[in-house]
Amino acid sequence: MLKSPLNRPCLLAQGNLTLGTNCTTDLYMPSTKIAKRIIMAPSRKTLVTGGAGFIGSHLVDRLVADGHEVTVLDNFITGRPANLAHHAKNPKVRLIEQDISDHKLMKDYFKVIDWVFHVAARADIVPSIQEPLGYHSSNVDGTVATLEAARLNDVKRFVYVASSSCYGLPDSFPTTESAPIRTMYPYALTKYLGELQVMHWCQVYKLPAVSLRFFNVYGPRSRTSGTYGAVFGVFLAQKIKGQPYTVVGDGTQTRDFTFVTDVVDALVTAAGSNASGEIFNVGSGNTYSINELVDRLGGEKVYLPKRPGEPDCTFADISKIQKTLGWKPKVSFAEGVKVMLEHLNDWREAPLWTKDSIAEATKDWHRYLGK
Numbered sequence: 001m002l003k004s005p006l007n008r009p010c011l012l013a014q015g016n017l018t019l020g021t022n023c024t025t026d027l028y029m030p031s032t033k034i035a036k037r038i039i040m041a042p043s044r045k046t047l048v049t050g051g052a053g054f055i056g057s058h059l060v061d062r063l064v065a066d067g068h069e070v071t072v073l074d075n076f077i078t079g080r081p082a083n084l085a086h087h088a089k090n091p092k093v094r095l096i097e098q099d100i101s102d103h104k105l106m107k108d109y110f111k112v113i114d115w116v117f118h119v120a121a122r123a124d125i126v127p128s129i130q131e132p133l134g135y136h137s138s139n140v141d142g143t144v145a146t147l148e149a150a151r152l153n154d155v156k157r158f159v160y161v162a163s164s165s166c167y168g169l170p171d172s173f174p175t176t177e178s179a180p181i182r183t184m185y186p187y188a189l190t191k192y193l194g195e196l197q198v199m200h201w202c203q204v205y206k207l208p209a210v211s212l213r214f215f216n217v218y219g220p221r222s223r224t225s226g227t228y229g230a231v232f233g234v235f236l237a238q239k240i241k242g243q244p245y246t247v248v249g250d251g252t253q254t255r256d257f258t259f260v261t262d263v264v265d266a267l268v269t270a271a272g273s274n275a276s277g278e279i280f281n282v283g284s285g286n287t288y289s290i291n292e293l294v295d296r297l298g299g300e301k302v303y304l305p306k307r308p309g310e311p312d313c314t315f316a317d318i319s320k321i322q323k324t325l326g327w328k329p330k331v332s333f334a335e336g337v338k339v340m341l342e343h344l345n346d347w348r349e350a351p352l353w354t355k356d357s358i359a360e361a362t363k364d365w366h367r368y369l370g371k
């Protein structure tokens, strides 16, 4: 049984979980690639905050596949033990129930850690408008506690997951890292403040750190419950129930949909590099309309009013990360959507959002961000 350093049996070992239900499939993690990585990469002691969440759990899969040891810190508010159930018997994976904003306990977990991946954060726009203090505590205080724990233990690399929401409504596309910062709501602000802290710890304390600004990440295990959120979860639940897709505006707006294994590859590439004090965009190299997404999923649409503060396009300029780190995305949008459809069952219990329930859920969005 996995135990935390506090000798608290971790949830992973307690639950009645079916192994493999959320496993990475061969389609996007070919076993030949895994074998090759194990031979090539020296084993590291790694720590992933938010490792039971959507992106974090895919990162854990990759680190394990590469032969590394992984300590996961997660408070299980949105992270799910089921996302890591397939590692339950792996002695190289240690799962600890820990809130990152509780700084007093943090530093003990970072002893002899080589690489820290700071993935944990509260996501979503509407709750961030309603609970700015909670978002500050997780995304800003939590980042400072993680940075301090890393610094006090001399970790070798710190990789921060930042958000492209810092660009707000950009002037130009594809958008480069030097574009003006225009945070439109507390989620975007707190993720950007976290990034400033990371760069500050790098500058003042010489903590080797990089920040990766992710654009519209999607993939299996993306959240299936809770508040109104990312479009894939909303549409897949609608598809299962045979209900129309709730398209915002006329659906011609585009997003840089980036598949989860590609962003994980960027995280691991950044950790293995010598880059420090740098910020990199991580995107798919393209941008896709909501109408194209609906066409690929197949089904009817209903239309919702446009939402204030939303960009008509997100599109990362990824030339910096391509040139500096040699990273590039590998999964096409067509392949990524196919994988999502293969995992459609994961959204069977997800809430069904309708035109009316979305209008209710986004009231504060319109109220505070509208003119």
Ligand code: UDP
Pocket: 216, 229, 230, 231, 232, 234, 246, 247, 248, 249, 253, 254, 255, 290, 310, 314
């Ligand atoms: N979207 C939509 N219907 C929904 C939810 C989202 O048409 O029910 C659109 C939304 O307008 C945006 C895109 O899907 O253009 C991505 O939205 P999401 O909230 O996933 O990401 P973000 O807007 O933060 O980039």
